[in-house]
Amino acid sequence: xxxxxxxxxxxxxxxxxxxxxxxxVKEFIDQNSQLSGKGRPIRVVCVTSGGTTVPLEQRCVRxxxxxxxxxxxxxxxxxFLKAGYAVIFLYxxxxxQPYCSFLPEDSLLECFDLTEESNVQARPQHTEALKRAIRDxxxxxxxxxxxxxxxxxxxxxxxxxxxxxxxxxxLGSHGIFYLAAxxxxxxxxxxxxxxxxxxxATGPLDMRLAPVPKMLLVLREVWAPTAFCIxxxxxxxxxxxxxxxxxALRKYNMHVVVANELSTRKEEVIVVTSDEEITVHRENQxxxxxxxxxxxxxxxxxxxxxxxxxDSSN
Ligand code: 9Z3
Numbered sequence: 001x002x003x004x005x006x007x008x009x010x011x012x013x014x015x016x017x018x019x020x021x022x023x024x025v026k027e028f029i030d031q032n033s034q035l036s037g038k039g040r041p042i043r044v045v046c047v048t049s050g051g052t053t054v055p056l057e058q059r060c061v062r063x064x065x066x067x068x069x070x071x072x073x074x075x076x077x078x079x080f081l082k083a084g085y086a087v088i089f090l091y092x093x094x095x096x097q098p099y100c101s102f103l104p105e106d107s108l109l110e111c112f113d114l115t116e117e118s119n120v121q122a123r124p125q126h127t128e129a130l131k132r133a134i135r136d137x138x139x140x141x142x143x144x145x146x147x148x149x150x151x152x153x154x155x156x157x158x159x160x161x162x163x164x165x166x167x168x169x170x171l172g173s174h175g176i177f178y179l180a181a182x183x184x185x186x187x188x189x190x191x192x193x194x195x196x197x198x199x200x201a202t203g204p205l206d207m208r209l210a211p212v213p214k215m216l217l218v219l220r221e222v223w224a225p226t227a228f229c230i231x232x233x234x235x236x237x238x239x240x241x242x243x244x245x246x247x248a249l250r251k252y253n254m255h256v257v258v259a260n261e262l263s264t265r266k267e268e269v270i271v272v273t274s275d276e277e278i279t280v281h282r283e284n285q286x287x288x289x290x291x292x293x294x295x296x297x298x299x300x301x302x303x304x305x306x307x308x309x310x311d312s313s314n
Contacts (some may be wrong), residue, residue, distance in 0.1 A: 002222075004213040009162075010238060011190050013058075013152065021149060021160055025088065025167045028147040033171070043099035043174045043301070045085045046158020046164050046265025050261075056188060056207070061197045062243035063153075064132040068182035070095025072232075072290065073263070076178060077146070078136070079294035084143045085176070088164055089177040090157070092181070093150045098140075099133040146303040154184045165223035173308035174183070176301055177219065187212050216252035228304045230297060232255040235274075245272040255272055258293070269293055273300070 015021065032042045050070035053063040074096040075086050081098070089098065091143055104110040111126040122130050140146040149164070151157040186209035198205065220229055231254050232244040238261050245259035251269040259270040269289060271278045280296060282289040 050095035
């Protein structure tokens with residue numbers, strides 16, 4: 001493994017439930033692989049979602065965070081499930097969850113009333129969306145097609161992603177990584193981090209942040225070399241977005257890079273591959289941009305599976 005990465009992992013605080021996470025991921029993949037015996041070739045996608053935090057103290061009081069709401073990851077998970085995939089949803093604690101993005105921002109309680117007999121009843125304007133969400137969510141969980149794994153820090157995120165990636169190796173080309181999480185570019189290495197709360201009385205705070213090692217290359221070359229890899233490129237300057245997306249595609253050897261600009265990300269994304277750029281728009285106010293996006297990515301994944309079969313038979 002890349003030496004930068006090795007030292008990142010060696011110095012990171014150990015993941016608290018690593019055995020439990022490994023067991024859950026293994027069981028999930030085994031259980032879904034058995035389904036393939038019933039004639040359904042199983043496809044598993046790891047969807048990453050939300051932003052990673054960068055702690056400033058080992059006994060963390062303060063941290064650096066980013067804007068990501070987890071909406072893209074949560075809604076994409078719903079569409080992958082609809083397309084027949086089993087989904088490992090690696091999400092930031094407290095961010096948007098699958099089947100919950102329609103909820104009013106102020107409170108879930110806005111969806112319900114109490115009847116005169118003190119029973120809970122959905123308000124008419126929310127009834128259809130609630131029914132659909134309850135039905136689809138329970139179906140995914142009962143069929144064992146959705147595994148949720150939470151993270152908070154950059155350390156937890158990369159350690160869990162490694163466990164998932166290595167466990168998915170056996171799926172070959174049937175595995176996808178859909179890396180929508182907004183991953184910190186800089187962090188405070190654990191060994192140089194203050195143990196206790198930084199005192200404000202000592203005056204202005206100077207801090208040196210180290211670059212986070214580029215996980216995409218290790219994922220592609222070492223952890224899961226046969227999986228179909230989709231990463232996202234986010235910029236705020238539309239003029240450099242496509243250039244940066246093409247650079248990421250080449251540098252990290254991704255199969256697809258989805259380019260998005262911060263302010264228009266819910267309306268439009270551009271799917272970039274080595275031979276094309278396809279702009280995908282939100283089709284109407286009811287359906288999200290993730291619907292045509294996942295349709296297109298599923299097509300590209302199917303073509304990749306066929307190509308991999310063809311390559312291995314030659
Ligand atoms: C994205 O670009 C996602 O589409 C968003 C989704 C984070 C913009 P929300 O969570 O937003 O729905 O509010 N994710 C990847 C961003 C990122 O950190 N990309 C890295 C980069 O641009 C590559 S891994 O350098």
